[in-house]
Amino acid sequence: MSxxxxxxxxxxxxxxxxxxxxxxxxxxxxxxxxxxxxxSRGTNQSEIPDVLDVMTLLSLPDHLRKTAVxxxxxxxxxxxxxxxxxxRARAVESGYLNQLVxxxxxxxxxxxxxAFFYVEREENQNERKAPWAKS
Amino acid sequence: MGKIIAIHSYKGGTGKTLLSINLAALYANxxxxxxxxxxxxxAPSLHAIFKVQDTDYWLNDYxxxxxxxxxxLVDLSQxxxxxxxxxxxxxxxxxxAIREMTAKDRKWEMKALGRLLSLKPSLLSDIGLxxxxxxxxxxxxxxxxxxxxxxxxxxxVSGMDISDIKGTQRMIDELYELFEKKTGLIMxxxxxxxxxxxxxxxxxxxxxMNSYSLPMxxxxxxxxxxxxxxxxTIFATxxxxxxxxxxxxxxxxxxxxx
Numbered sequence: 165m166s167x168x169x170x171x172x173x174x175x176x177x178x179x180x181x182x183x184x185x186x187x188x189x190x191x192x193x194x195x196x197x198x199x200x201x202x203x204s205r206g207t208n209q210s211e212i213p214d215v216l217d218v219m220t221l222l223s224l225p226d227h228l229r230k231t232a233v234x235x236x237x238x239x240x241x242x243x244x245x246x247x248x249x250x251x252r253a254r255a256v257e258s259g260y261l262n263q264l265v266x267x268x269x270x271x272x273x274x275x276x277x278x279a280f281f282y283v284e285r286e287e288n289q290n291e292r293k294a295p296w297a298k299s
Numbered sequence: 300m301g302k303i304i305a306i307h308s309y310k311g312g313t314g315k316t317l318l319s320i321n322l323a324a325l326y327a328n329x330x331x332x333x334x335x336x337x338x339x340x341x342a343p344s345l346h347a348i349f350k351v352q353d354t355d356y357w358l359n360d361y362x363x364x365x366x367x368x369x370x371x372l373v374d375l376s377q378x379x380x381x382x383x384x385x386x387x388x389x390x391x392x393x394x395x396a397i398r399e400m401t402a403k404d405r406k407w408e409m410k411a412l413g414r415l416l417s418l419k420p421s422l423l424s425d426i427g428l429x430x431x432x433x434x435x436x437x438x439x440x441x442x443x444x445x446x447x448x449x450x451x452x453x454x455x456v457s458g459m460d461i462s463d464i465k466g467t468q469r470m471i472d473e474l475y476e477l478f479e480k481k482t483g484l485i486m487x488x489x490x491x492x493x494x495x496x497x498x499x500x501x502x503x504x505x506x507x508m509n510s511y512s513l514p515m516x517x518x519x520x521x522x523x524x525x526x527x528x529x530x531x532t533i534f535a536t537x538x539x540x541x542x543x544x545x546x547x548x549x550x551x552x553x554x555x556x557x
Contacts, residue, residue: 217405217406217409217412218441218444229478236412239416283413285410
């Protein structure tokens with residue numbers, strides 16, 4: 165029996181959903197592997213301030229520091245874009261980025277099928293105005 | 300794309316500001332477009348050297364998110380260079396501003412890092428400037444570490460004082476190496492008699508390079524006439540044939556090729 169040449173739209177949507185679920189599952193597994201590798205220490209959000217400043221960068225293990233500094237430079241990036249800069253595998257960077265999300269240092273948002281990572285630097289209007297600033 | 304160069308040291312008084320100013324003027328005199336930023340918010344000095352009393356916006360305002368970087372930069376090309384461009388961003392020297400900057404919290408420092416990192420795309424990529432030179436505060440302070448993280452090249456300036464050498468060694472091991480920065484060493488105010496003898500010079504250079512494990516960019520002798528002017532003369536503009544400028548010329552070329 166030969167396979168149909170065209171896949172109907174319902175099947176396409178279903179396949180896409182399955183792929184997205186697999187991607188999501190894959191990312192969760194990468195995070196679990198990372199946590200197992202490096203221990204759960206450092207992932208308790210209540211113990212660690214969620215500020216990715218230079219002192220935090222200095223305190224991170226080398227592999228996570230490289231990912232975090234790269235994301236700081238890119239501002240808003242996918243695991244692919246970070247991997248391109250660090251010359252490490254996408255799956256590795258995805259694991260590190262997700263670990264940084266769990267540690268509360270960076271944020272993650274989904275846009276369609278892509279996951280974007282970023283450092284939250286929301287501007288507080290009250291602190292924008294310096295006392296000497298001219299209007 | 301252009302380069303961001305941070306000039307840093309463990310101790311104060313090593314000559315960072317003097318080197319930053321003259322390196323910026325030297326690149327501008329080579330026809331380059333250069334931005335010089337005073338990141339020493341605890342002890343601002345560029346305003347006094349360039350004799351700028353007031354400005355609409357300070358670098359503090361840019362880091363506070365009050366304005367864009369273009370509003371901070373003062374174009375001093377006409378006074379200091381005939382070939383390139385020299386734009387300077389000043390730190391606010393008022394006591395109120397210094398006090399305010401020293402009381403910033405970690406969240407603010409994180410935002411400041413983001414703003415410093417965005418200088419590369421905004422000034423070097425979009426506008427096409429050649430160099431941003433960051434004159435930092437000494438030691439391990441937020442503003443200087445932020446500058447180091449943002450820079451492509453870090454020049455560490457050290458004197459011959461043993462406390463300076465030991466502190467610089469520690470800083471290299473515990474700071475620069477962690478951020479994988481291209482780093483070069485400048486020994487400043489070295490006794491001229493050591494540098495006159497070729498053997499003594501190379502022995503000293505090897506000894507320092509071994510203990511720092513960094514490439515030695517230059518050993519600059521102590522030029523009394525340069526120190527005597529108290530930074531009121533920008534040698535790279537006004538005394539281009541001076542040996543100090545010739546020495547810095549080699550430094551500028553080395554950085555270009557890094």
